[in-house]
Amino acid sequence: MSRVAVIGAGAVGCYYGARLAEAGHEVHFLMRRDFEAVRRDGLHILSKDGDVHLARPDVAREPSAIGPADWVLCALKATAVEEARALVAPCVGPSTRILVLMNGLGLEDRFAAWFGAERVFGGLAFTCINRGEPGVVHHIDYGPVTIGHLLDDPGEVDIALALWAGAKVETVRAPSLLAGRWTKLCWNIPFNGLAVTAGGITTDRVLADPALRASVTALILEVAAAGNADLAAHGGTARLDGEATARNMVAATEAMAAYRPSTMIDFVEGRPMEVAAIFEEPLRRASALGVATPLLSMLTGQMRSLDARARVS
Amino acid sequence: MSRVAVIGAGAVGCYYGARLAEAGHEVHFLMRRDFEAVRRDGLHILSKDGDVHLARPDVAREPSAIGPADWVLCALKATAVEEARALVAPCVGPSTRILVLMNGLGLEDRFAAWFGAERVFGGLAFTCINRGEPGVVHHIDYGPVTIGHLLDDPGEVDIALALWAGAKVETVRAPSLLAGRWTKLCWNIPFNGLAVTAGGITTDRVLADPALRASVTALILEVAAAGNADLAAHGGTARLDGEATARNMVAATEAMAAYRPSTMIDFVEGRPMEVAAIFEEPLRRASALGVATPLLSMLTGQMRSLDARARVS
Numbered sequence: 230m231s232r233v234a235v236i237g238a239g240a241v242g243c244y245y246g247a248r249l250a251e252a253g254h255e256v257h258f259l260m261r262r263d264f265e266a267v268r269r270d271g272l273h274i275l276s277k278d279g280d281v282h283l284a285r286p287d288v289a290r291e292p293s294a295i296g297p298a299d300w301v302l303c304a305l306k307a308t309a310v311e312e313a314r315a316l317v318a319p320c321v322g323p324s325t326r327i328l329v330l331m332n333g334l335g336l337e338d339r340f341a342a343w344f345g346a347e348r349v350f351g352g353l354a355f356t357c358i359n360r361g362e363p364g365v366v367h368h369i370d371y372g373p374v375t376i377g378h379l380l381d382d383p384g385e386v387d388i389a390l391a392l393w394a395g396a397k398v399e400t401v402r403a404p405s406l407l408a409g410r411w412t413k414l415c416w417n418i419p420f421n422g423l424a425v426t427a428g429g430i431t432t433d434r435v436l437a438d439p440a441l442r443a444s445v446t447a448l449i450l451e452v453a454a455a456g457n458a459d460l461a462a463h464g465g466t467a468r469l470d471g472e473a474t475a476r477n478m479v480a481a482t483e484a485m486a487a488y489r490p491s492t493m494i495d496f497v498e499g500r501p502m503e504v505a506a507i508f509e510e511p512l513r514r515a516s517a518l519g520v521a522t523p524l525l526s527m528l529t530g531q532m533r534s535l536d537a538r539a540r541v542s
Numbered sequence: 543m544s545r546v547a548v549i550g551a552g553a554v555g556c557y558y559g560a561r562l563a564e565a566g567h568e569v570h571f572l573m574r575r576d577f578e579a580v581r582r583d584g585l586h587i588l589s590k591d592g593d594v595h596l597a598r599p600d601v602a603r604e605p606s607a608i609g610p611a612d613w614v615l616c617a618l619k620a621t622a623v624e625e626a627r628a629l630v631a632p633c634v635g636p637s638t639r640i641l642v643l644m645n646g647l648g649l650e651d652r653f654a655a656w657f658g659a660e661r662v663f664g665g666l667a668f669t670c671i672n673r674g675e676p677g678v679v680h681h682i683d684y685g686p687v688t689i690g691h692l693l694d695d696p697g698e699v700d701i702a703l704a705l706w707a708g709a710k711v712e713t714v715r716a717p718s719l720l721a722g723r724w725t726k727l728c729w730n731i732p733f734n735g736l737a738v739t740a741g742g743i744t745t746d747r748v749l750a751d752p753a754l755r756a757s758v759t760a761l762i763l764e765v766a767a768a769g770n771a772d773l774a775a776h777g778g779t780a781r782l783d784g785e786a787t788a789r790n791m792v793a794a795t796e797a798m799a800a801y802r803p804s805t806m807i808d809f810v811e812g813r814p815m816e817v818a819a820i821f822e823e824p825l826r827r828a829s830a831l832g833v834a835t836p837l838l839s840m841l842t843g844q845m846r847s848l849d850a851r852a853r854v855s
Contacts, residue, residue: 423840423843426739427843428844428851430847438846438847439843440825440843440846441840441844442843443843444843447836512753523757523760523836523837524837524840526756526757527754527757527760527837527840527841528840529753530740530755531739531740531754533753534740534743534747534754535741538742
């Protein structure tokens with residue numbers, strides 16, 4: 230059994246941390262908003278895969294109260310990446326591994342600069358999950374986590390997958406973490422972006438509008454092209470199939486209930502959005518590599534402007 | 543001197559109607575919101591080209607109180623096009639001419655179906671103009687009106703230009719009304735659309751964001767390509783130069799003060815937006831003609847969704 234520190238106990242951190250605790254791991258949650266509620270009533274996961282109730286989870290307000298762990302699951306919002314180093318560092322000892330369970334591109338590189346690349350992993354959660362009232366998380370649909378190692382070391386990925394072996398979480402090996410990140414962006418860029426810029430709508434309404442639906446596919450093709458250029462620039466052999474990715478993601482999203490992407494929830498609630506990691510960094514790489522991404526460019530400009538308004542008001 | 547009925551006395555109708563009254567024409571204004579204020583205090587135009595105060599303009603609540611005119615200036619919002627026939631008809635006699643001073647594509651065709659193509663003209667106001675308190679209009683910048691005849695009859699355009707000869711309004715002849723309409727869309731689609739979808743921002747802030755600025759040019763190129771296909775399909779010889787149009791419109795907009803496009807004002811005030819005439823009809827024609835307009839398509843989907851929300855709330 231491993232000692233696990235969950236840093237950033239939002240919906241994703243609580244859900245996956247609870248699944249590890251359910252499997253017998255010693256899980257510590259760093260909590261802010263929900264600290265009192267979870268101390269009082271425990272942590273409730275209402276899940277389509279079976280509910281979990283942790284009656285007395287170990288919760289801390291400060292990472293120093295957790296200390297070094299075997300695994301750090303960092304599930305902060307990408308908007309909080311500047312705070313991540315200080316929050317994660319107290320939990321990192323000589324043999325700690327770090328799973329970056331966040332949205333967006335380039336975040337693992339930050340962790341590598343701080344803590345060393347060999348211990349950094351990326352986790353890509355394809356899941357419909359939202360926070361409820363304090364201490365309650367709603368797991369609505371899907372749930373697999375794709376896991377890769379920043380240096381794509383297969384033995385290290387084996388170790389990461391072993392952590393989840395007894396947990397009620399489907400895991401998928403990412404032979405190329407970078408390819409996995411770009412694949413995830415193929416969903417987040419169109420669906421998070423259009424759900425916000427069309428006024429804060431659910432994914433089913435994005436797909437119901439013929440022009441927005443066509444834009445989903447066109448955006449995925451742009452993102453896949455940018456991703457393939459980025460993968461080639463990094464010397465890897467993995468490539469994305471844009472057409473197949475578009476077909477699969479539209480079909481998978483169509484099968485969801487009316488879903489509110491996390492960025493859309495941030496938007497309607499007036500919180501900062503993950504614009505830098507999900508939109509600006511992919512656009513920056515596409516531009517640097519000479520890949521034309523006019524739709525991504527427009528969407529990024531719209532998102533940046535909407536985010537600036539939210540930060541002002 | 544001509545008898546002129548201004549139907550739809552918003553900012554544009556009041557401004558251009560007042561300029562005709564100032565030149566000595568007999569101008570009647572159909573008014574709703576501002577009727578009482580204008581009866582009491584007159585109509586105030588605060589203009590960078592010199593203020594106008596009409597102390598006792600002829601205002602009516604019903605078009606039947608105006609009756610047949612030499613010219614109808616229809617300056618309704620495009621969202622009110624379904625009401626236009628009933629509002630204009632009482633002012634149309636055997637020799638009445640109609641100047642459609644509205645935004646968007648295809649509106650003159652509606653008037654032609656109702657009243658006959660030979661009497662229908664289009665006016666394209668390139669101006670920064672906003673309503674102030676009731677009875678007050680702020681004319682901020684620019685002001686020329688490009689005028690064309692629906693059948694592109696040069697003699698008819700002469701007659702239209704003659705109406706404005708003594709007025710303090712610069713007029714420009716449109717040898718092709720359709721080319722004029724598409725040229726106007728080259729401004730309205732990017733600037734109205736991005737000002738709205740980026741959260742209700744002014745044109746200077748659209749141009750200040752590098753991604754949105756690039757999107758302005760890319761959208762203009764799409765609109766010009768669609769316009770040229772539409773012009774070819776209509777058998778005309780006029781064509782738009784997309785690159786030059788983009789350069790000129792960006793430069794002209796850069797020279798404006800922080801400007802709030804009318805659609806952006808409608809958006810932030812929760813009113814219906816001119817989505818059908820400015821976005822959907824151009825996209826429909828582009829699609830029918832096989833012209834790829836991915837940015838226009840995404841923007842149209844976003845605008846349609848935002849507009850639906852405004853109509854619900």
